[in-house]
Amino acid sequence: MDSKALYQISYGLYVVGTKIDGKDAGCVVDAFIQSTSSPVPTVILCSIQANQTNTAIKQTGEFTISVLTKKTDPFVIANFGFQSGRDADKWANVPAKRMGDLPILENAAAWLRCKVTDFKELTTHTVFFCDVTDAMVGEGEVLTYGEYQKNWKGRAQEAFKAFRESGKAPAPAPRWVCSICGYVYDGTIPFEELPEDWKCPICGHPKSVFVKE
Template sequence: MDSKALYKISYGLYVVGTKFDGKYVGCIVDAFIQSTSSPVPTVILCSIQANQTNAAIKQTGEFTVSVLGTDVNPFVIGNFGFQSSRNADKWSNVPHKIADGLPVLESAVAYLRCKVTDSKELSTHTAFFCEVTDAWRGEGEPIIYGNYQKDMKAKAMESFKSFKETEKPPEAKEERWVCQICGYVYDGDTPFEQLPDDWKCPICGHPKSDFAKE
């Protein structure tokens, strides 16, 4: 069997946006189709059971679908498809807005809001059956999944790899206490808050109260 024949099925490529324990999560999907159009439009999403997005949809019962355009930044695909929301805040890495409580991509050529009405577990995936409760259409043409496989996958992998390499290590993101007079960054072993009140900046001699948390 030539499994690449399946790439000739005309899926699009989408970013699902939803929420888990109040945090915005989501992932790239191609397995998303319209199933009926009346009396209300309905769609089906096939979501990998092991993914955080799957757990989030089960918790929230709703999600958005941002339709990716042909000019999508390949990083968007890497960001949402090559890492899990369990250990990354994916939405903070891309321009987005919150539409009625759920995130959508600024660069989407269209987006839908979907409400789960039923679901079925299919070995590795869950098929979510949904009603479309809102929809917005912008400019641009949607990307086709087969074209992503042909022309964009390598770029998505490359841009995601460079992003990971330039990401600051977690320590660099931690808050730090900085002397507002001379710029000295406190680096002692005792937590700054526990230093005695008469402690002074070792560089300029100003008091503890001249330090600010950054």
């Protein structure tokens, strides 16, 4: 058997949000899929038994999913994927808001709220079977696990090293807004690096009319 064949299965990347003993918890996952779409959309999450998030989901019976995008700060992946909530208040380190009583990332391609209906223990993982009880669409192109492995893993590792050395989470990236028409710059090139003759794609005014928020 050539187990590299399994690398050809594609996944997204997600941040799970849940609670344990009244405190926010969660981690990065890729093993998350939709299983059926009607009468109720259902999803499946595969979660490592040793993780705090696993215990938290069993306690709460519910979790959120924030779908990561190509604009997600690599630190977000490091924060939720390289350390345990047993050692850090992960949700305090990133821009976050709430879906009901559970935490979600401020920015994501979409958000789901999932209610566990059943679960099965495997050797190292728990498979959670869930109903989707709420869903919202956000913005951005989704980040795939393959792309993470190719281009993002190194950036996430660097961001985590800087975080460990400074003890401080990076400030969220500023928004650049056109003061004439309100367009919010959302390109992949950092705004500061755009050429001086770049113009607002909506109203055509020059780069200099943009303000940092």
